Amino acid sequence: MLYLNQVEKVYSNGSNRIEALQEISLKISPHTFLAIQGKSGSGKTTLLNILGCLDRPGSGAYQIDGEDTSLKSDNGLAALRNKKFGFVFQSFNLMPRFNALENVIIPFLYSSNPPGRPKEAAQQMLEKVGLGDRTKHLPGELSGGQQQRVAIARALVNNPDVILADEPTGALDNQTSQEILDILAELNSEGKTVIIVTHEKDIAKQCPYVLTLSDGRAIDLKQPGNGNLSNGEVAVL
Amino acid sequence: MKKSLLFRSTLKHLGANSLTTLFMCVGIMIGVAVLVAVIALGRGTEARILDRIDRVGVTDSFTIRTVPWGLGGGGLRDDHGELLLSFDEVNSLPDQIPGIATVLPTLNARSPVLAGSETLDDIAVQGVALNFQQVRNLNLYSGAFFSEADIQSGSHIAVIGPALANYFFPGENPLGKLIQVEGLQLEVIGVLDTRGISNSGRNADQIVLVPHDVFVELFQPLGLSTVTVTVEDPANLEKLAAQTQSYFEELYPGHQIFVRYPMATARARDEVANTLSFYLKIIAGSSLLIGGTVMMNLTNLSISGRIREIGLRKALGARNKDISGQVLVETAMVSMIAGIAGILLGYLLTNELAVRLDLRSIFSWHAPVAGLFFALLIGLVFGVRPAKRAAKLDPVLALRGSQQK
Numbered sequence: 001m002l003y004l005n006q007v008e009k010v011y012s013n014g015s016n017r018i019e020a021l022q023e024i025s026l027k028i029s030p031h032t033f034l035a036i037q038g039k040s041g042s043g044k045t046t047l048l049n050i051l052g053c054l055d056r057p058g059s060g061a062y063q064i065d066g067e068d069t070s071l072k073s074d075n076g077l078a079a080l081r082n083k084k085f086g087f088v089f090q091s092f093n094l095m096p097r098f099n100a101l102e103n104v105i106i107p108f109l110y111s112s113n114p115p116g117r118p119k120e121a122a123q124q125m126l127e128k129v130g131l132g133d134r135t136k137h138l139p140g141e142l143s144g145g146q147q148q149r150v151a152i153a154r155a156l157v158n159n160p161d162v163i164l165a166d167e168p169t170g171a172l173d174n175q176t177s178q179e180i181l182d183i184l185a186e187l188n189s190e191g192k193t194v195i196i197v198t199h200e201k202d203i204a205k206q207c208p209y210v211l212t213l214s215d216g217r218a219i220d221l222k223q224p225g226n227g228n229l230s231n232g233e234v235a236v237l
Numbered sequence: 238m239k240k241s242l243l244f245r246s247t248l249k250h251l252g253a254n255s256l257t258t259l260f261m262c263v264g265i266m267i268g269v270a271v272l273v274a275v276i277a278l279g280r281g282t283e284a285r286i287l288d289r290i291d292r293v294g295v296t297d298s299f300t301i302r303t304v305p306w307g308l309g310g311g312g313l314r315d316d317h318g319e320l321l322l323s324f325d326e327v328n329s330l331p332d333q334i335p336g337i338a339t340v341l342p343t344l345n346a347r348s349p350v351l352a353g354s355e356t357l358d359d360i361a362v363q364g365v366a367l368n369f370q371q372v373r374n375l376n377l378y379s380g381a382f383f384s385e386a387d388i389q390s391g392s393h394i395a396v397i398g399p400a401l402a403n404y405f406f407p408g409e410n411p412l413g414k415l416i417q418v419e420g421l422q423l424e425v426i427g428v429l430d431t432r433g434i435s436n437s438g439r440n441a442d443q444i445v446l447v448p449h450d451v452f453v454e455l456f457q458p459l460g461l462s463t464v465t466v467t468v469e470d471p472a473n474l475e476k477l478a479a480q481t482q483s484y485f486e487e488l489y490p491g492h493q494i495f496v497r498y499p500m501a502t503a504r505a506r507d508e509v510a511n512t513l514s515f516y517l518k519i520i521a522g523s524s525l526l527i528g529g530t531v532m533m534n535l536t537n538l539s540i541s542g543r544i545r546e547i548g549l550r551k552a553l554g555a556r557n558k559d560i561s562g563q564v565l566v567e568t569a570m571v572s573m574i575a576g577i578a579g580i581l582l583g584y585l586l587t588n589e590l591a592v593r594l595d596l597r598s599i600f601s602w603h604a605p606v607a608g609l610f611f612a613l614l615i616g617l618v619f620g621v622r623p624a625k626r627a628a629k630l631d632p633v634l635a636l637r638g639s640q641q642k
């Protein structure tokens with residue numbers, strides 16, 4: 001359970017005050033599939049970063065499974081990012097000089113208990129996203145869709161509870177976007193919480209929950225489509 | 238797994254940016270090379286000094302002369318016609334200056350030496366006392382040194398250097414053979430071990446030693462040319478040498494007395510090596526510092542180019558110390574590569590200097606160990622700032638690729 005209570009994030013450079021997030025109170029239960037949408041600059045990435053413990057709320061509280069994140073040290077948050085969350089980015093963010101398998105292994109480097117056979121675990125993840133035959137390829141030798149799948153395998157490799165994806169299909173064509181969304185939906189059906197930021201209406205309307213941000217505020221929560229896809233629940237409080 | 242991936246990824250990164258890596262290495266490499274040269278040449282010089290001290294004899298003795306070394310022998314008269322360094326004055330020295338054990342008056346001359354039909358010009362002839370062999374630490378190749386009886390009897394005998402023995406009596410036993418100096422026949426009773434080139438640059442193996450009285454008979458000298466003085470405690474050598482010098486200079490106002498002791502001359506002869514070592518140390522130190530600074534700045538630059546990567550690693554769970562550790566592994570690896578290259582370069586440099594400047598060098602484990610140690614030290618010390626900077630990067634900003642202070 002992810003629980004945000006009156007979370008705010010304000011940036012001020014000089015006299016300029018930018019309220020990136022205001023009064024966000026949100027409950028996201030396990031196994032939820034949530035899409036976050038909103039105009040550019042509305043605070044989507046900021047919210048996702050706070051949810052993934054990359055950033056701390058300016059004020060308000062964020063609890064993960066009942067634990068207050070403000071009590072955690074930076075190293076404690078790093079451990080949470082390693083174990084509890086898996087990140088997927090719009091620009092894939094793969095290491096260009098590492099092949100697919102090595103990219104997937106990276107989270108093990110920072111894990112407190114990596115598997116005994118890291119290469120095999122990474123290989124399994126690549127097979128799961130349909131890239132079992134591309135393990136030795138460098139990112140530059142893979143298509144955009146394939147690179148994003150490597151990134152998803154990397155996000156999954158430590159078996160996190162929550163997948164956080166910031167516009168994961170933003171750099172892909174429609175058909176490839178759909179393939180990536182299908183993978184995420186499948187992960188959700190296997191029990192993962194999936195939270196994606198998206199601009200695309202086509203993507204959003206397939207998601208069980210869609211939260212809309214505007215000027216840093218949560219202004220709307222909808223359940224457009226297949227509510228049956230998700231066991232979880234989202235509530236704007 | 239973690240470590241090998243870290244090392245391999247660092248090597249990959251360094252290899253992919255080989256030009257930057259090369260620039261990072263240059264300064265440290267030169268510094269280590271010069272450091273290796275300093276150590277190898279320093280040890281060579283030290284060994285050469287010890288060798289020389291070994292060769293010139295015990296180090297509890299010093300030598301005084303009335304004329305500088307290299308300027309003939311013979312005694313000097315003062316303005317009133319009195320002899321300087323007379324036998325009596327010299328022999329009373331142990332009573333005048335406490336701490337002096339023995340005096341070894343030596344008479345020097347240079348003269349042609351004949352044997353059979355062969356002649357050698359300008360050979361050093363020394364008139365020596367009984368204790369000469371012991372004080373000068375001389376070994377005999379064959380035969381014997383003068384005995385007390387030999388000296389008492391005034392027999393015409395000589396001990397010769399090996400170079401003379403080889404020249405005059407090749408393939409023969411020189412013992413019992415006759416040589417001729419100043420018209421007098423001398424019987425060879427001993428041959429010295431080889432000593433090579435002496436401090437003053439003369440061939441110490443081309444020498445004829447005769448008993449004191451025989452020398453007087455040959456050359457009728459005016460006074461002593463050289464006196465070797467031994468002291469009771471070698472620790473006082475320099476002090477007693479200075480005392481003796483001023484003692485005689487007070488005795489003969491207006492005359493200069495020259496004093497020399499093996500360590501002093503042996504060290505002075507290595508002025509070149511000492512000066513070189515001084516400048517090499519400065520070059521080594523500044524190269525290492527400059528190399529370290531260059532490496533630090535290039536590492537900072539390469540971190541700026543990898544801000545997204547660092548943000549990503551943090552998102553994947555890297556702690557600050559994982560990031561700083563990665564940077565330090567990188568700088569340590571660069572500096573070790575530079576260190577190894579520097580050691581190889583240092584060997585070449587040392588050999589070049591040794592040949593060109595006629596110095597001795599000794600390679601041992603010291604130089605490479607010190608080279609690697611200093612390289613690693615520089616790598617770690619100058620890696621700290623970039624490492625801290627990388628670790629402090631805010632992951633949110635880093636993932637957006639934004640440059641931070």
Ligand SMILES: Nc1ncnc2c1ncn2[C@@H]1O[C@H](COP(=O)(O)OP(=O)(O)OP(=O)(O)O)[C@@H](O)[C@H]1O
Pocket residue numbers: 011012013018019020038039040041042043044045046047634
């Ligand atoms: N480090 C920062 N300093 C100042 N302002 C910031 C900073 N980070 C974000 N902002 C501002 O906060 C607001 C929200 O940014 P955020 O990146 O969350 O928007 P977003 O909804 O993800 O936009 P986009 O769809 O363009 O990615 C924006 O106005 C942005 O300019």
Ligand SMILES: [Mg+2]
Pocket residue numbers: 044045046166
């Ligand atoms: Mg964004």
